[in-house]
Amino acid sequence: MLSDTIYPAPSSAELRKHFLGKHISDLPSPSVILDEAVLKRNCERMLQAPKTFGIDFRAHVKTHKLGKRRGGKLVVSTVREAEALAPLIKEGVVDDILYGVPLAPSAIPRLSALSSAYPALTISLLIDHPDQLTPLLKSIAPGAKQWPLFIKLDVGSHRAGIEVATEGFKTLLGRIRFLELETTGKVFLKGFYTHAGHSYSATNATEVFTLLSEEIKAGELAMFSANKEFGLPKESSRKWTISVGSTPTALSITTMTKDPESTRTFAQDLGSLDKRCSLEVHAGVYTMLDLQQLSTHAIPEPHSLGVKDIAISVLAEVVSIYPGRGEGGSTEALVAVGTTGLGREPGKEWPGWGAVSDWGMPGAGRTPKESGWVVDKISQEHGVLVEKVKGAGEKLKVGGKVRIWPQHACIASNGHGWYFVVGPDNTVKDVWVRWRGW
Missing domain, CATH: 3.20.20.10 (Alanine racemase)
Structure with missing residues (x-):
């Protein structure tokens, strides 16, 4: 079909060749990660x-x-x-x-x-x-x-x-x-x-x-x-x-x-x-x-959904840290992902444009939790993380990577050409290519 020519997709085979078996921390960023x-x-x-x-x-x-x-x-x-x-x-x-x-x-x-x-x-x-x-x-x-x-x-x-x-x-x-x-x-x-x-x-x-x-x-x-x-x-x-x-x-x-x-x-x-x-x-x-979706509380207690039920996260690299720059002397950090890779909508129950998980941080367990960082400000290609929980600033390093749960998965995923599908060991099991175009 003509749309296949107008909107050519990258080779799934080539992507798998390059990325299968790699750990999340070794993947390019920003990228979308799906927990299989x-x-x-x-x-x-x-x-x-x-x-x-x-x-x-x-x-x-x-x-x-x-x-x-x-x-x-x-x-x-x-x-x-x-x-x-x-x-x-x-x-x-x-x-x-x-x-x-x-x-x-x-x-x-x-x-x-x-x-x-x-x-x-x-x-x-x-x-x-x-x-x-x-x-x-x-x-x-x-x-x-x-x-x-x-x-x-x-x-x-x-x-x-x-x-x-x-x-x-x-x-x-x-x-x-x-x-x-x-x-x-x-x-x-x-x-x-x-x-x-x-x-x-x-x-x-x-x-x-x-x-x-x-x-x-x-x-x-x-x-x-x-x-x-x-x-x-x-x-x-x-x-x-x-x-x-x-x-x-x-x-x-x-x-x-x-x-x-x-x-x-x-x-x-x-x-x-x-x-x-x-x-x-x-x-x-x-x-x-x-x-x-979590903010709607469509499923009530005791079966309510939490961040553990979010399958999508956006991998982003920390490019700078600003101790004391935030409100009340809190720390802020800059990540190399913005509206084009994370979405355009701020949230209600969760402030800002996304919440950072505790993946890769000291003390993180197998079940993901909130780290205390949120994406508070955003531009086209950059986002500013703010420290909402005192002491969270000590967990980030320049060059380190974070996983951000987006406010709206539909919009966040649209800025990416493929998904890295990972298993419980945080390594890539598959690469799924998204459809592009209209």
């Missing part, structure tokens, strides 16, 4: 909970941008991500992709080419405005495959989507219904998609679960409106898919599996859903987690 054991644990936690309740799961690949061997249903945020899944599509590992951005006309030719190249692949599209349908209709050729559509619902984040209780939503339903008839099913409404992006601002499990409930309710209301607009009788066999999620709201489902009473109550709630809908949950950053 933590990554697997995070994936299993997320996959098990929906399975307990018979809910389908759709993984979002926008965080890690990798084609590893877990497939089935996926969400992508760029056409490039969809195209890069080709090897797994060929193997039959991936057979259902949702393009998770309201459809732009420029995306249609590439998505059409991908769909045509793989007969067993289903690509669903996201719609939230009638005008998005016009170029799609023009693109449909004789003998072309179907285009399943999801209507993107706005459930409070006001980033994308349309609210159910609006005339615009009714108009969109009517337009899709007309196209279903006009195209004899080449374009058809499959369901409704919500993303509780505002759940990232939650501070406790109750808030997060409330948002999940609101997502499900919005999907049900949309389904009832569609039944009415499409003139479907109660005995109709047509089923709608309601796709809900975000990592916090999806994680809240795992809470339901920890307590028998919660499990029973949530199962009853799911059982009361209209039989004409199928529920699925989607999430992406659950694989790595980050400080932002």
Whole structure:
């Protein structure tokens, strides 16, 4: 595909040749480190909970941008991500992709080419405005495959989507219904998609679960409106898919599996859903987690998440130390990583742009802990560490390396071309190349 030429990836074989077996301290910096054991644990936690309740799961690949061997249903945020899944599509590992951005006309030719190249692949599209349908209709050729559509619902984040209780939503339903008839099913409404992006601002499990409930309710209301607009009788066999999620709201489902009473109550709630809908949950950053996710407290005590559950860290070199320069005479230090390698968002519960782990420091154990340093100021290629715990300054040396847990894994990882995957001995077990481009 053209995108492979425009966005050439480095050779995985060459990277492995140079770095396999190396200790973290010998790696170039800044680099992204993934703890393989933590990554697997995070994936299993997320996959098990929906399975307990018979809910389908759709993984979002926008965080890690990798084609590893877990497939089935996926969400992508760029056409490039969809195209890069080709090897797994060929193997039959991936057979259902949702393009998770309201459809732009420029995306249609590439998505059409991908769909045509793989007969067993289903690509669903996201719609939230009638005008998005016009170029799609023009693109449909004789003998072309179907285009399943999801209507993107706005459930409070006001980033994308349309609210159910609006005339615009009714108009969109009517337009899709007309196209279903006009195209004899080449374009058809499959369901409704919500993303509780505002759940990232939650501070406790109750808030997060409330948002999940609101997502499900919005999907049900949309389904009832569609039944009415499409003139479907109660005995109709047509089923709608309601796709809900975000990592916090999806994680809240795992809470339901920890307590028998919660499990029973949530199962009853799911059982009361209209039989004409199928529920699925989607999430992406659950694989790595980050400080932002920990701040939501989506999983309450005693099973709450901590820094030990963050699989991603950014390796950075200390280039200078400034004793007494900080507040109250505390020490500051300069590291050679900034916004381009660490991200742009400061946090709430954890101050600044990242927290430094105690990896490699005197007294560090096998389970990572906070060192007392945080990234308090940041520029393009540099960050300033400040000493939040008295005495932490004694642990850093010029030329030494630190591992920083980022606030937002999706943004932090985007500045890097590959991941160093490490085992419990802190040596590189593999190198995973990220997809680049759009």
